[in-house]
Amino acid sequence: MTPHPHPHLTLPETRARAIPAVLLRTPYDLRHHLPEARAWTTRGFAAVLQDVRGRHTAADTGTWHPYRSEAADTAATLRWMREQPWSDGRIVTVGASYAAYCALTAALGDHSGPAADDPAGRPDAVIAAVPALGPAETAREPSGAERLLGRAGWWAAHGDRADSDPAALDRALASDPRLLEHLPVTTLPERLGRPLPSWPALWHTGPRDLLVSRAPAARPPLLAVGGTRDPFAADTLRLWRAWGGPARLLLGPWGHALTANPAPEARAAHRINLGGLYVRWARAALDGTLAAGRRGAVALGDSPHWYAPDPAPPTVSRPFGHPEGLRLLHGGDFLADPGHPVRSDRLDIPAHRAPDRALLLTPPLPRPLDLFGPAEARLRATADTPAADWFVRLTALDPRGRAQPLALGTARRADPAGRSAEFTVPLGHLARRLAPGTRLRLEIAGHHFPAHARNPHTGEDPVTATRLLPSYRSVRMDGSALLLATGPGRRVNPVQENCT
Structure with missing residues (x-):
């Protein structure tokens, strides 16, 4: 029986026996992946491409509901592939971003129905690049802060339609530069001029980590690939750490498009041939020659080297208010005003009559410094509103004062108004070499707009709120530090x- 939707099959030109296969399911038009399929077939694999239900070549198979049908549809396609005469029964599911979710849910998804435990509906190995692990993970930070700009762009381009329009949000912003400022956030489709019935429901998608919570039980080998500049880098790392079977990690100085989107700190040694790596890894995974446990490689930006991830790296503390730590420049007391939020698209510090953020700076580095591993800010702070988001942005200033982003972290707090609280803001995994003379700049703010929706400080849901209030903040130097x-x-x- 042919699965639903219909797959596109590419086979090697010559083959004398049954062969292994790869499966890539995507909402972004399988025709973009035809060169990738041919590359797999030249290396002896069968390649099956499939548009997800309701999209592009599968537009006639139903209405697309993001994330809803992927586990069942992927399992059905895997069973169909194993029934084909060219199949030796071994299959690797592959994909990037949403397609990585499809690849993963075949191994981890909550399959329903009588065939739920059928091994024919599970892959033998998984390659997941920059995985978008689910609607809850893509819509919000772990703290709960809403990822506004990224989701608005994705939904405008792909949501509730059979095709794609990648420039939809850019056109709308050109017509109305303040488009994302309008409230409530749930009325964005009206301003885009087309229906998006799934947009309001995106913000109420249930708990996070449904896939990650199942990862410890996974047995197929995993290759997790990510970029330190990718918004889903933390999810890539969490998936790799939780995986129960052999797990490999490749984390480079790249954005969401990986090697096609290198960061300024990328070097020649970071130009990995991902296609060749995927093939070599897939053969090792299917042949059972990968060692058990977790291994991987993380590139150190601004250096030519790759390093194994360290489960317990050495840590240094930069205390606030200390000459060798972080000196307060201004904003120990500041106003977080959602009407005039700190911008996510600017690294300069605009002049203000009143501080809109706490701003701290280290002395110049006397020697090179390698940052490699998790970073966090430990804050002792106060807000005069019971609802408050805290955004911590870490930036490197070179000796000429030019800024490069290093990390961003968020925390959503609901402390009693005016009561001092101590909390930690995770800043993700850093992998950067800093040159002598570099200074670290730390900003602590109440907003990071338009990348993130503005907290209204009223206790209302930020996506349905129509009223915004300012929030007065105070950051104590004693008890606060950057780790x-x-x-x-x-x-x-x-x-x-990654291949041994």
Whole structure:
């Protein structure tokens, strides 16, 4: 029986026996992946491409509901593939972003029906690049802060339609530059001029980590690929750490498009041939030659090297208000005004009559410093509203004063108004070499707009609120600090480390 939707099959030109296969399911038009399919077939694999239900070549198969049918549809396609005469029964599911979700849900999804435990509906190995692990993970930060700009762009381009319009949000913003300021957030479709019935429901998608919570039970090998500049980098790392079977990690100085989107700190040694790596890894995974446990390689930006991820890296503390730590420039007391929020699209510090953020700075580094591992800010702070978001942005200033982003973290708090609270803001995994003379700048603010929706400070849901109030904040120097992991450990070859 042919699965629903219909797959596109590419086979090697010559084959004398049954062969392994790869499956890529995507909402972004399978025709964009035809060169990728041919590359797999030249290396002896069958390649099956499939548009998800209701999209592009599968537009006639129903209405697309993001994330809803992928587990069942992927399992059905896997069973169909194993029934074909060219199949030797071994299959790798592959994909990036939403397609990575499709690849993963075949191994981890909550399949329903009588075939739920049928191994024919599960892959033998998974390659998940920049995985978008679910609607809850893509819509919100772990703290709960809403990822407004990214989701508005994605839904405008792809949501509730059979095709795609990647420039939809850009056109709308050109017509109305203040488009994302209008409230409530749920009325965005009206301003885009087309219906998006799934947009309001996106913000109420249930709990996070449904896939990650199942990862410890996973047995197929996993290759998780991410970029330190990718918004889903933290999810890539969490998935790799939780996976129960052999797990490999490749994390480079890239954005969401990986090697096609290198960061300024990328070097020649970071130009990995991902296609070649995927094939070599897939063969090792299917042949059972991957060692058990977790291994991987993380690139150190602004250096030519790759290192093994360190589960317990050494950490240094930069206390606030200390000459060798972070000196307060201004804003120990500041106003977080959603009517005039701190912008996510600007790294300069605009002049204000009253501070809109706490701004701290380290002395220039006397020698090179390698930041490699998790970073966090530990804050002792107060808000005069019971609802408050805290955004912490870490930036590197080179000796000429030019700024490069290093990390961003968020915390959503509901402390009693005016009561001092101590809390931690995770800043993700850093992998950067800083040159002598570099200074670290830390900003602590109440907003990060338009990347994130504005907290109205009223206790109302930020996506349905129509009323905004300012929030007065205070950051105490005593008890606050920036914690940085330093000193990468074992240097590795990224291909060898991931394929053995």
